[in-house]
Structures are given as structure tokens and as C-alpha cells.
Amino acid sequence: DAKTTQPPSMDCAEGRAANLPCNHSTISGNEYVYWYRQIHSQGPQYIIHGLKNNETNEMASLIITEDRKSSTLILPHATLRDTAVYYCIVRDRDTGNQFYFGTGTSLTVIP
Amino acid sequence: DGGITQSPKYLFRKEGQNVTLSCEQNLNHDAMYWYRQDPGQGLRLIYYSQIVNDFQKGDIAEGYSVSREKKESFPLTVTSAQKNPTAFYLCASSIDGQGFYEQYFGPGTRLTVT
Secondary structure, eight states, X not given: OOOOBOOSEEEEETTSOEEEEEEOTTOOTTEEEEEEEEOXXXXXXXXXXXXXXXXXXXXXXXXXXXXXXXXXXXXXXXXXGGOEEEEEEEEETXXXXXXXXXXXXXXXXXX | OOOEEEEOSEEEEOTTOOEEEEEEEOXXXXXXXXXXXXTTOOEEEEEEEEETTEEEEOTTOTTEEEOOSBTXXXXXXXXXXXXXXXXXXXXXXXXXXXXXXXXXXXXXXXXXXX
């Protein structure tokens, strides 16, 4: 599975959009981009995933660049409860049997 | 409510004792997984099972054992052979073991061995 690179930490003002970047320059054609988050001392929570098209659900939007080498997770109106570590993961849909969680981005939403 | 349960939330053991962590899911998922998380680190895969009565080693299986006798249950035993057992243990499940479907995680068990 392709490796990902994320900034270690970010801040965001409450009510503003949080844009979390992820680089995955070695991604291959069969690999999906997944986003999870983990609130302190809890299990990771699935947020969204996509292949090449932009995706949106009730939690967030996922923007994938045309060359698929990077993506951005957008939380449109961040709240204090969105403070968590966010993980960007790339996984092969045909052969992947686990999720490789790196150290992610620690997002702090500031009142 | 459907979901994954892990018990207990906190577990304390003396060094040299085996301990079994429980993981149950009522999502009717075929695949189940055990991960370990150390402070400030990402998750590392211990074992996974794609179907009942079958399981595979992950990246850090040494010192651990599992069983998958029922679809809904995937207990993890931390043996005395595990040199650094103190960690946060997370169980997950997915519809199947292929790469497309997301994994859903339980709340975790924090094991402390002294």
C-alpha cells in the first residue's frame, strides 16, 4: 500500500472549515484513499473514502487531485468535538487486508 | 444497536500471566482484526480473520494468539511471551476481508502489565 504524508498538527477556529491535507504520491490505480479519526483514548472512527472522484457525506468532504497524488479532507464547520487525530490511509481494494495507520494529523479546534 | 464491543475497558495484570481480551460484533461482518496502539504511535496489526475458523498473522503477532470459533467473536490472548504487553488494544471488523470495505472499530481495551 502507498505511504502517506500528513502534517503532524493543525489548528482550526471553531465554526470555520478545517482542511486537512494528505500526500500519497506513489498511489496506484487500485488504491482507495480512506480517512479515519481518533478521539483521545477511543477507537478510530471511519469518516469517508474515495478513488478518484470527490466525495461528500454527512461528516466531511474528500477532494482528490486529478493525478491522485494528494487529497484534502474538509470538515465544513469545525466544532470542538472535531478535535482528534486524523489519519489518511491508502489501501488496495483488491489485495489490502489491513489499514496502515501512521501518526496522522492532530487537529485542535479552538473556541 | 449494531456495533463492536470490547471488554473490559481497562485491564491490569501481573507480569507472567496470560490475559484474554474480548471482542464481539453483531454487524454480521466476516472479517475481524486486532490492532495494538502505543502512546503517540499509529496502529499496528496483530492478527486478522477473514472467515470463521481461519486467521492470519499480522505484522506483530509474536506473543499473541487468537481464535475464531464464531463469526461474532474474535478473542485475543496476550501471552507471557509478549515482551511489552502494556498498550491500547483495538478490535475492528469489516464486511469482508477484501480491500474495498471500511473497518469499524471497537472502543478499545487499555492493558497495563506490571
